[in-house]
Amino acid sequence: MTETASTDVVARFYAWCLNELGRILTPRRPSANAWGTLLRHTPEGLEVYVRSGGSGKLIGTLTPDAALDETAALKKLVAKRARSGTKRVLLRLSPSDVVERTIQIPEAASDVIGPVLHNQMERIVPWSQDDTRYGYRIVGPNAASAEQLDIRVVATTRTILDSALRRARRLGLAPFAVDFAADADGDAAVELVSLEPDPVKATARALNVILVVLLTASVAIGAFGLYLMWERQSASNDLEAKIASAKARVAEVKRLNEENSQLREQRERLVKRKMDEPAVIVLIEALSRALPDSAYLSELEINGRETRIVGKSDDPTTLITKLEDTPQFEDVHFSAATTREEGETVGTFSIISRAQGGPHLEKKP
Numbered sequence: 001m002t003e004t005a006s007t008d009v010v011a012r013f014y015a016w017c018l019n020e021l022g023r024i025l026t027p028r029r030p031s032a033n034a035w036g037t038l039l040r041h042t043p044e045g046l047e048v049y050v051r052s053g054g055s056g057k058l059i060g061t062l063t064p065d066a067a068l069d070e071t072a073a074l075k076k077l078v079a080k081r082a083r084s085g086t087k088r089v090l091l092r093l094s095p096s097d098v099v100e101r102t103i104q105i106p107e108a109a110s111d112v113i114g115p116v117l118h119n120q121m122e123r124i125v126p127w128s129q130d131d132t133r134y135g136y137r138i139v140g141p142n143a144a145s146a147e148q149l150d151i152r153v154v155a156t157t158r159t160i161l162d163s164a165l166r167r168a169r170r171l172g173l174a175p176f177a178v179d180f181a182a183d184a185d186g187d188a189a190v191e192l193v194s195l196e197p198d199p200v201k202a203t204a205r206a207l208n209v210i211l212v213v214l215l216t217a218s219v220a221i222g223a224f225g226l227y228l229m230w231e232r233q234s235a236s237n238d239l240e241a242k243i244a245s246a247k248a249r250v251a252e253v254k255r256l257n258e259e260n261s262q263l264r265e266q267r268e269r270l271v272k273r274k275m276d277e278p279a280v281i282v283l284i285e286a287l288s289r290a291l292p293d294s295a296y297l298s299e300l301e302i303n304g305r306e307t308r309i310v311g312k313s314d315d316p317t318t319l320i321t322k323l324e325d326t327p328q329f330e331d332v333h334f335s336a337a338t339t340r341e342e343g344e345t346v347g348t349f350s351i352i353s354r355a356q357g358g359p360h361l362e363k364k365p
Contacts, residue, residue, distance in 0.1 A: 015083065018204040025203050035090035037078070039175065040091055040184055041164040042094045045181075048074065048171070050081050050182050054182045061203035075171045091168055091175035092189070098156045098180050099125050102139065104148040117153060125155045133161050134180070137193040154180045154190040161193065282305060283355055286328040295319060296344075307355045329353040 038049040045063035049056035059081050060074045072206050085134065101124050101358035105116050117124075117136060125132055131220055142148035161178060168175055176196045183349045206333035280302060291297070295313035302308075307329065323332040332353040340347040 015204075018207050019201075021204070021207055025207075034088065036088040037090060038090050038172065038184055039171075040092045040094060041097060041160075041167070042282060046164070046167040046171075047184070048078055050078075059183075062171060071170055078171055078173070089168070089173045091164055091176045091178045092184070093156060093160070093164065093178065093180045093192070097160050097164070098154050098192075101153045101155075103151050103153060104142050104145075105151055107141070107147050107149050109283050110138075110149060113151065117151070121155070124153055127157055131157055131158050132156075133178075133192050135190045137188065137190045142330050152190060154192060156180075156192060163225075281350065283328055286326050287323075290322045290326045290329075291319065292322070302355070305355045306352065308350070308352050310348070310350045312346040312348055314346045316347050316351075319349060319351060323351065323353055328356050330356060 027214050036051050038047065038051075040047040045061040045066070047061045050059055051057075060077055062071060066074075081197055087089070098298055103117075103120065103124070105113065109116055113136065117134070121129055121132055121134065125134075132152060136154070137152045139150035139152050142150050164178070165175065174195075176194070177191055178193040178195070179189040179191045283302060285301070287297070287300070291311075292313070295311060297309055297311035299308070299310035316334075320332050320334070323329045330353065332351060334350060335352040336350040338347045338349045
C-alpha cells in the first residue's frame with residue numbers, strides 16, 4: 001500500500017514538472033482577437049468577416065436555409081477573399097446564443113475561479129451542467145466591496161455550439177476557438193471553447209517523449225558500456241589464464257632442464273669413473289701374464305679398484321713380487337696367511353691389490 005502511494009506521488013510530481021516545463025517553453029498563444037476570418041453565429045445566419053486593416057469586413061452570410069449552390073458560392077468567395085486568413089478562423093456567438101451573468105467571488109479565491117464557477121453553474125444557467133459550455137472574464141474589483149471580484153460569465157449549450165460548428169464546416173472552415181462578443185469588433189470577447197490542442201500539454205508530451213528517448217539511450221549506452229567492460233574483463237581473465245599457463249610451462253621446462261643437467265652430471269661422473277676404472281678384461285689379461293704356470297686361481301673378485309684373488313701355488317710369496325711388477329696392480333699384499341695342507345706340494349694364497357685403470361695402462365704389456 002505504501003509503495004503504491006509513493007509511486008502515485010512520484011507520478012504526480014513528474015507530471016507537474018513536465019507541465020511546468022511545458023508552460024515555460026511554450027510560446028504565448030495568440031489571443032482570440034488575432035483572427036484572420038471571423039464567423040459570427042446569428043439568428044439570421046453565419047456571417048463571414050475577413051480581416052481588413054484593423055477591423056473585420058463582412059463578405060457574406062450563410063443563411064440557415066441556404067441551398068447547396070449558395071453554400072458553394074460563399075465557400076468559393078471565402079477561399080478567394082480570406083486566403084491565409086482561413087488558418088486563423090474564429091467562431092463567435094451572438095447574444096441570442098448565450099446567457100450572460102456577472103457574479104462576485106472573494107478576491108482570495110482568484111486562483112480557483114474555475115472550480116468556483118463549476119460549483120455555481122447550476123444557479124447561472126437553466127439547463128443541465130453536462131450540456132453547458134462556458135467561459136469567463138475577470139472584470140475587476142467590485143464597486144461596492146473591494147474584497148470581491150466581478151466575474152463576467154458567458155454560457156451556452158452544447159447543441160448551439162455544435163450547430164454553429166457544423167455551419168462553419170459547410171464552408172470548409174475549421175475554427176480554432178469559439179468566443180462571445182456583442183458584435184464583430186468586440187474587444188471584450190469571452191472565450192468559451194478552445195478547439196486547438198493545448199500547446200502546454202503538447203509541449204509536455206514532447207518533453208516526455210524526449211526524456212523517454214534520452215533515458216532509453218542512456219540505458220542502451222550503459223548496457224553497451226557494461227558489455228564492453230565485461231568483454232574486456234573476460235579478455236583480461238583469458239590473458240591472465242594464458243600467462244599463468246605460460247609460467248607453468250616455463251617452470252616445467254626449467255625443472256626438466258635442471259633434471260637434465262643433473263642427469264648429465266651423473267652421466268659425466270659415471271663416464272669419468274668408468275674411464276678411471278680398469279677394464280676387467282685388461283685385469284684378467286694382466287693376471288694371466290703375471291701368474292706362473294704353477295699357480296692357478298680358484299676365485300677372482302673385483303670390487304671397484306680392489307682386486308682379490310684366491311688360488312694355489314707352489315711358491316705363493318713370489319706371486320706378490322710378480323704382481324707388483326705389473327703396472328695394472330699396486331699395493332699388493334696377502335689378505336690371509338698362506339696354508340698348505342698335509343700331503344700337498346702347493347699352498348693356498350689370498351692376495352689383495354689395488355688395480356690401476358685408465359687408457360694409458362691398457363696399452364702397457
